[in-house]
Amino acid sequence: MAEFRNRKSVTALVVALVAFSVVAMVVDRRSAPGGPDRELSGWTDAILDIAAPVQQMIAFPFDLTREAWRHYASLLAASDTNTALRARLVALEEENLQLREALIASGRLARIAEIRADFEVPMLPSALVGVDPSPWFRSVLVDRGREHGVRSGMPVISEHGLVGLVTATSARAAKAMLVLDRQSAVDGIIQRSRSRGIVRGRGTSEMDFEFVARGSDVRVGDVVISSGLGGVYPKGIRIGEVASVSDPGSALMQSATLVPAVDFGRLEQVFVMLRRGPTMEMLYASEGEGLLAETASERSGP
Amino acid sequence: MKRALALLAIGALAPMIQGAMGTFIPLHYCPDLGLLLVVGLGLCWRSTAGGLVLSAMLGFVADLLSGSLLGQHMLLRIFAFGAARACSRQLNLRGVIPRAIFVSALSAVSALGTGALTAFFGAGPGVDAQMLRELVPHALINGAFAPLGVWFVERIANWLSEAEAGQQLLALRPRSRLS
Secondary structure, three states, rough: OOOHHHHHHHHHHHHHHHHHHHHHHHHHHHHOOOOOHEEOOOOHHHHHHHHHHHHHHOOOOOOHHHHHHHHHHHHHHHHHHHHHHHHHHHHHHHHHHHHHHHHHOOOOOHHHHHHHHHHHOOOEEEEEEEEOOOOOOOOEEOOHHHHHHHOOOOEEEOOOOOEEEEEOOOOOEEEEEEOOOOOOOEEEEEEEOEEEEEEEOOOOOOOEEEEEOOOOOOOOEEEEEEEOOOOOOOOEEHHHHHHHOOOOOOOOOOEEEEOOOOOOOOEEEEEEEOOOOHHHHHOHHHHHHHHHHHHHHHHHOO | HHHHHHHHHHHHHHHHHHHHHHEEEEEHHHHOOHHHHHHHHHHHHHOOHHHHHHHHHHHHHHHOOOOOOOHHHHHHHHHHHHHHHHHHHHHHOOOHHHHHHHHHHHHHHHHHHHHHHHHHHHOOOOOOHHHHHHHHHHHHEEEEEEHHHHHHHHHHHHHHHHHHHHHHHHHHHHHHHOO
């Protein structure tokens, strides 16, 4: 009798736990990627807050070894790199001068100076402290959270290009989905030919550039940047480079494989753009404009 | 209770350690520490209800740190615990090789479950060729580390139960004096 009662209670527990997890998934999905419900609170918030320093602590000895090796390796190549960079600097200074001249000639410089403030987005430097524990998802944990002005839906970039999007935040940490994740899709254009497509994560170190109209000019080595049309990421951020173009055959669309601009294996520091795109802003309308405006003004200074 | 809390703390640390490891090693070549702990619970934890709750909690912590839907790992961990508990009653999972084979298979099923749930909730493409390619080394690595994972849970459980038994013995002394 006792065994029967025990069995019944275990069955009830299984049903309750399964129901809880299914409801959690439905609620999470309904709140949209990076929706308002992803701002964690209470003990869930605490777990993410604890995870960031713990992961930093665990990674510290590995980081130290890796950094020492990298430093040594970079010292070996320092002289050659220095010469190459000097040459590049001269070329870029020359190009910069020519572009300025062209802008002044077209009378656009003054107008650009006026609207510059609108385009300047406050950036928050943040250290990457851990990656997704599951091999089937590509996200990272960064050491800045709500206390620093980070909110779900804010783009994350590095000096090399687009990294991803903040999907959940706690007080002192945030989770960001990488552009490599299978759930990620970014509206992109080829910088040279302006051909449009969708950059979709594969879950590996490469991405797909899909839905490119057949006959569009896509070549190996072309740089793909964000188009800004999705309303999630700002326009003009480098996403990657075309590594191969597939033969469309009889299909209406062609696709290509991209190598990301960011080396995700070596990523250590990122910048959170403290302003959401219009689509994300719409999703977060319930949160209120005041907070974002306040954070932006705090970051940009007086 | 102590055992449960200790394992919960270790289990909560597992995805954090894995996340830190992932910055150096591709995650497909890292053992899934959370899954190994849950299998260990399924094979050697005394209370089924306690093990179930622990497994669910470990899954939920993994959900918080991962890019998955909230509840996705939780559901899969409940399934993994149930499978380990049921199979330990029907099959001989005491040896190193049976445990490794069982965990490899469970790891593969769990990965397919992740893909299926992601597709079902429309959060991604689900199971594709790429995932299948990565699933094989991941399942093999998990299998290779399974005996170690189960042994670890067994040791923790035994160590803490011995400590509890020692305390109970001490608590009995005054009663015997009174009688």
